[in-house]
Amino acid sequence: MYIEQAFKGRHELWRYILGVFVTFGGSQIIGSFILGGALVLKTMSGESVDLSNPMDILRIYDPNIMLVLMLVPFALGLLGLYLWMKPVHGVPFKVLHSAREKLDWKKVFFSFAIWGLISILFIWIGYVMAPEDYQWNFKPVPFAIMCVLSVVLIPLQTSFEEYIFRGYLMQGIGAFARNRWVPLVITSLIFGLMHITNPEIGKIGYIALVAYIGIGFFLGIITLMDEGLELALGFHAANNLFIALFVTADWTAFQTHSMLKDISEPSVGVEIFFPLLVVYPILTLIFARKYGWTGWKEKLFGKVVPHVQEDYVQSEI
Incomplete structure (x- = not known):
């Protein structure tokens, strides 16, 4: 089973904590250096940048340049996690994929396609219902x-987040706690709180964290029920990619040359709670029916028991 993959290698909790600091923390430090360097270059050119305003910082360069500056650290973090697994845990990176022998790309693409279509539908509905809230932003080149x-x-960015939260931490915390609900709760909360510095939180308020934490629970549930990351990988990639392509706003983390620009004043409304209470449960049931999920109580709340031989000396590095 998925969490039990951790027992194939060296699985003391300190290794996972250190791994998160090295890979995820390292990627964020690199990102800070990149952004800091970009700010220095911009100020040296004589332009004024309001360092107290996150949105002003995000607009210091062309959106395509900023997109690269923001996403490259995540790609490096994914590479770091890939290189971390074998020497520190004694297992290949693929143990984070799933309990299956190989990554099931059909599941990745199915999840990507279904959430991509739903995302486009929601954007279209929003545009039709309130066209005055949108501005045509399309520039071909x-x-x-x-x-x-x-x-x-973007798939590298979203994959890194899935591998580090629903993969690496889910397995590490599960192996330590010896149950499934503890890693589900902890990784979902950490995933949500990770977005606390996003510009939209400052604009809308901390209530917006409910959406991120809710997404974390949804992705964690489908990962545990399907015994693998594939569905979460596809969903997360589609979510970020289609937002980047189709709609942007001055108050969001992604500033892109999207087709539409949301010029409405952000507020807390049905758009936060409707997906959590209606859309994600329906999508979970679709996945459950398609892939024949059973044993919900055991997979979400059951004990984690090693089903593989623990061949490694726990004190060994």
């Missing part, structure tokens, strides 16, 4: 460049 950059970099 910048949009084409953004498409290429997004298709390459």
Whole structure:
């Protein structure tokens, strides 16, 4: 089973905590250095940047340049996690994929396609119901460049987040706690709180964290029920990619050359709670029916018992 994959290697909790600091923390430090360097270059050119305003910082360069600066650290973090697994845990990176022998790409693409279609539908409904809230933002050349950059970099960003939260931490905390609900709760909360510095939190308020924590629970549940990351990988990639391609706003983390720009004043409304209470449960049931999920209580709340031989000396590095 998925969490039990951790027992194939060296699985003391300190290794996972250190791994998160090295890979995820390292990627964020690199990102801070990149952004800091960009700010220095911009100020040296004589331009004034309000360092107290996150949105002003995000607009210091062309959106395509900023997209690269923001996403490259995540790609490096994914590479770091890949290189971390074998020497520190004694197992290949693929143990984070799933309990299956190989990554099931059909599941990745199915999840990507279904959430991509739903995302486009929601954007279209929003535009039809309130066209005055949107501004046509399409510029062929910048949009084409953004498409290429997004298709390459956004899946790396979202995959890193899935591998570190629903993969690495889920397995590490589960192996330590010896149950499934503790890693589900902890990784969902950490995933949500990770977004606390996003510009939209400052604009809407901390209530917006409910959406991120809710997404964390949804992705954690489908990972545990399906015994693998594939569905979460596809969903997360589609979510970020289609937002980047189709709609942006001055108050969001992703500033892109999207087709539409949301010019409405952000507020807390049905758009936060409707997906959590209606859309994600329905999508979970669709996945459950398609892939024949059973044993919900055991997979979400059951004990984690090693089903593989623990061949490694726990004190060994």
